[in-house]
Amino acid sequence: MNIISSSQNDKIKYLNKLYRSRNRRKEGVFILEGKRLIEAALAGGADFKKVFLTPAFFKSAENDNLLADLKLKAEFIYLEESLLKETASTVNPQGILAVVEESVFKGDYFYQKADKILLLDRIQDPGNMGTMIRTAVAAGFDGIIALKGSVDIYNQKVIRATMGGIFSIAIRQKLSQEEFLTEIGKEAADYELLAADIEAEEYHFEHNYSNQLILMIGNEANGLDSKLMDAATSKIKIPLAGEIESLNAAVAASVIAFEILSQQLKL
């Protein structure tokens, strides 16, 4: 077992480079830190490229199953604990991190796979973004579209906030508004295009939702872009009972997503 201890080693230099998002995106990969996220990625069928781990992690019997599965998928690179901690972005990477390929869905294949889709328009906060993906998965959504101007879905903070959810949902990102609007005219013409609008006539709990739908959630401060709002085929409002002008974007998405799920379960 060759154990790397120097940050000048080429494989460590490669890893360090990937921690800059521009390099990472150019390579079409992202980084997962810690056993739990790596297990979730494995269960979700992610494509692993490299696994960096400490000798202690490798030797621990409780990691045997995970490592047996991973070994079939990627090169193992062993490094000193101190070097792993120095390199990783989390305080405690727990002995393992992995480089994984971004999943890329072309339009037609994405719409074949996804019936209930959450569209995110210029969401800025990584925690909000991650929470919405986690919530969408929990509510039985099967697709995420993140439009250009949103925070990168493969950002470390987003991935952590999804609590593994990112690996069990189809993802399409870096589409512009225009590209999306053209696309729904073709591939996704049968989808209900849903927007929350304070001026809507129907409450969210009065509406009958379609089986194929795209729920559009807008920027935290400015809401949904007017072009997307105009394209909506259904508008609903969430009642506001108190002295508050609006809901947090992730809260609005959650309330609607679980109303949709509840309706299905009531049938």
Next chain:
Amino acid sequence: MNIISSSQNDKIKYLNKLYRSRNRRKEGVFILEGKRLIEAALAGGADFKKVFLTPAFFKSAENDNLLADLKLKAEFIYLEESLLKETASTVNPQGILAVVEESVFKGDYFYQKADKILLLDRIQDPGNMGTMIRTAVAAGFDGIIALKGSVDIYNQKVIRATMGGIFSIAIRQKLSQEEFLTEIGKEAADYELLAADIEAEEYHFEHNYSNQLILMIGNEANGLDSKLMDAATSKIKIPLAGEIESLNAAVAASVIAFEILSQQLKL
């Protein structure tokens, strides 16, 4: 108009002292930065102690109404823009900040005032805490109980995340679990004590909620304390359709709070 320019001025020293949470709590006050929060506090009937503002803010005609109202409530202290920026915690305090008294509700008065209460058990993240207060207000809740071990409600980040909601809801904090459990045996015996529990038999949308209730939400990582869970008079579960073990605490609170409001609106 006496305009302070030195951080060695006694009034600025006093303000700086209040930015340490221990001092702030000892004095029973908190700090609001920016016009929007101060307007919300004024509308909510907060007790202002001091207002720190720049000459430019004072002179701007668009602030006349706010300043006329504030003048009746608190001492004005003028300071240089640069000194305000140096002192404040936000990058752009927008020319004004205020020292406001914490509202303190004794148990019996709190329960007279509040019918729908959100109880927060050891919530750690200020953003989560603030979002839950904002959501509770929006869903028509009229009371918040934050148990000991939760982040301080009057923390700057919490206040900002409430988007002004903190001023239109009765707040009770720093109660221990034991104190709360004793209290509900007496003052709040008529309240439904509600907990989300993955093992509950009823879904959240199947339950008939009482008019007087306390919705209990637990710590982000560990959930509700077992003593509180045991004390619950109703348990409900939110369905989880996808490969996700749990919801974010603020998301769970939102989904239940808006189901309660929806039920009332359907009657």
